Amino acid sequence: MSTEIKSSEMGHDTTSYTIDAESGKVPETKNIETDSYLVTFNTPADPDNPLQWPVAKKWVVTGVLSATGLNRIMVSTIMAPALIDIGSSLHMNQEESVMGMSVYLLATAFGPLVIGPLSEVYGRQPVLHVTNIWFLVWNIICGFANGKGLLIASRLLAGLGASAIYALAGGVLGDIWPSEQRGRSMALYILIPMLGAAVGPIVGGFITEATTWRWIFWSTSILQAVMVAGSFLAFKETYAPIILQRKANLVRRSTGNSQYYTEMEKLASGRSSLWVIQRSLTRPLRLLAFHPIIQAQSLLSAFDYGILYLMLSSFSDLWTTQYGESVAISGLHYIAICLGEIVGVLITGHTMDASFRWLKSRAHGADQPEYRMPLVIPSVILMPVGLLMYGWAAQANTFWLVIDVGAAILAFGMTFAGQAFQAYVIDTYADHTSSASAASQFIRSLTAFGFPLFAPAMYNALGYGWGNTLLAFLTLIIMIPAPLLIWFYGPGLRQRARSSY
Known part of the structure; x- marks a missing residue:
């Protein structure tokens, strides 16, 4: 593992030093003609460059990130079957119980605005470790909450720690995987x-029925503790500017x-550390305010x-209310959503790489985020179909399998648009992917927080049939x-965009 250091002294020949990452020694020199003291990777194939890591190492890092995301995102919905029990135990009405679940998602709107930029100043590795521990502490406290105030507050703070995954994921994937392998x-x-x-x-349904709702938080905290240990052992720094800074x-x-x-040090030359932090922390909001690409992708x-x-x-x-099923059995219907997502993700991953390579070859090697x-096209078709099938089958109280198939089609369709939009941001903002992801996540988390709050009122007023028809109609208006x-205006908007620094 080595990195090239380039130097010239007082008019002498320009030389290149190779620093050994293990010993810190400078064992060899060679003449080159380049910037005098700039620290870069030796060659495009330098093994210190995260894009050139062995594939196995890339998959380990991706796997750690994915496993971390599993627990943090699972905790966002695990409360759903236990809301009635939690409300009864802590004297919360229906709105307060839903707030206890949704406030976690509200935190994921604001957390990435800070966490994403910090990962571009201090690196992905320390940010992941600190937020892992922060999330663990507050998730444990949720299980010991003896009042609605403490539960809601600890859920909010746990959500802030969990939100790091939304900022880090896009950044890490962009750090180590080239565009052709992003799918x-x-x-x-x-x-x-x-x-x-x-x-x-x-999981929440079976835990609630078998024991107390508090084990929802304690069991996920045990899993999180395992994740913390695993991340310390397996997750390596992936952000190239930080790797080069350490080499320098x-x-x-x-x-x-x-x-x-x-x-990176050259960009900050003559600036104070406070200025660098301020510039970094405001980057997601600047992207959201002044970059139409981020605005459009965020809303979609x-x-x-x-x-x-x-x-x-x-x-x-x-x-539970319309079909009279127990909490545990009602939770099994989420398997349909799981299956839709699994099939969707597997198909989308292959299709994304294949379509990107095909379009790139047609453009004679030129690639564009567009x-x-x-x-996105399959989502335009499948999302309305799934919404209508699920909604009107529920309205008519038909056989449960019809509703589950509709929900699976909806979940299947959503994966196409979700992955396409995320890949578009990674491709467009390669230098500041975490900040761009944080800007995008801000709006996403607000809708994830807000939509469940009006769902009961919508379905009570319109029923499942017309309620889902309204959503299907909005999907067509927005997604077509x-x-x-x-596709047509993206390249021009990117060219006119301000610098993301």
Whole structure:
């Protein structure tokens, strides 16, 4: 493992030093003509470059991220079957009980705005470890809550720690996987966390029926403790500017010469640490305010995400109130959502890579982030079909399998749009993917928080049939023109966008 350090002294020949990552020694030199003291990777194939890591190492890092996401996202929905028991135990009305579940998602709107930029200042690794521990502490406290105030507050703080996954995921995937392999990597990463959103209510239902609702939090805390240990052992730093900064520090100490620098240090040259932090922390909001690409992608993915959480939050209530099933049995219907997501993610991962390569070959090797947009087309068809089938079957009180098939089709369709939009952001903002993901996640989390709050009122007023018809109609209005506009106008908008620094 080595990194090239380039230097020239007082008019002498330009030389290149290779720093050994283990010993910190400078064993060889060679003449080159390049920037004097710039610390870079040796070559495009330098093994220190995360994009050039062995595939097995990339999959380990992706797997750690995915497993971490499983628990954090599962905790967002695991309370759903236990809301009545929690409300009775802590003297909460229906709105307060739903708030106890949804406030976690509200936290995931604001947390990434800070966590994403910090990962671009201090690195992905320390941010992941700190937020893992923060989430663990507050999730344990949720299980000991003796009042609604403590439960809601600890859920909010646990959500802040959990929110790191939304900012880190896009950044890490962009750090280590090239565009042509992004579909496969995203498929593995998204598959397990998406299962968490649907598996959560199943697990929560059986835990609530078998024991106390408090074990919902204690059991997931045990799992989180295992995740913390695993991440310390297996997760390596992936952000190239931080890796190079560490190498620059190493060579400065080895040579006693303070003139060596990295590109990131050059950008911050003459600026205080406070200015760098301020600039980083405001980046997601600047992207959201001044970059039309982020604005459009955020609104589209937010609608997709909001419908998912509306379905997840109301699905159990349908089976317990309208079909008279127990809490545990009602949770089993979430398997249909799981199956839809599993099949969708597996197909989307392969299709995304194949379509990207095909469009790139047609453009004679030129690639654009807009090549992700054709993947949205299946969502335009499948989401309304799933909504209508699920809604009118529930309205007519038909055989349970028809409703589950409709829910599976809806979940299957949503995965296409979700992965396409996330890949589009990673491709567009390669230098500041975590900040861009945080900006996008802000709107998504607000809809995930808000949609479940109006779901009971909507279904009470319109019924499942007309309620889902309204959502299907909105899906068509929003999802048909949006990818077309991005396809045709995206390149121009990207060229006119301000710098993300």
